[in-house]
Amino acid sequence: MSVHERRLDVRDPEDPPFDRIQEALSDLDPDERLTLINGFEPEPLYDVLDRRGFTYETTQVADDEWHVEIEHA
Template structure:
């Protein structure tokens, strides 16, 4: 099975995005990657990612756009 990269943009979400992010993480295969697009740096998410065995790299693309590349550690 080949690796995939999913993209989840939560900037326009009316509800807190944690459930959508959690679902996307649960669906990640061992070699898959998730690109999370957010309007701010999602610092509270980092501890959750580490506890669940993910590594991440965050890039500030614009004042109101952050990309977090997430994969299994």
């Protein structure tokens, strides 16, 4: 089964990202992976992901850029 990639960049400081992230998670199909791009490590999100049954891997790619690869567990 191939995994389809989706990306969500939430680095815009004028737009609170939580609702957009929640919507993207709700729309994520079992064969999709969401790459969340954030300006800081989104530690508060990890509990939400755990509770909703997602696995994730976080990588810091620059001082102000973090990528979180999210999939259904």
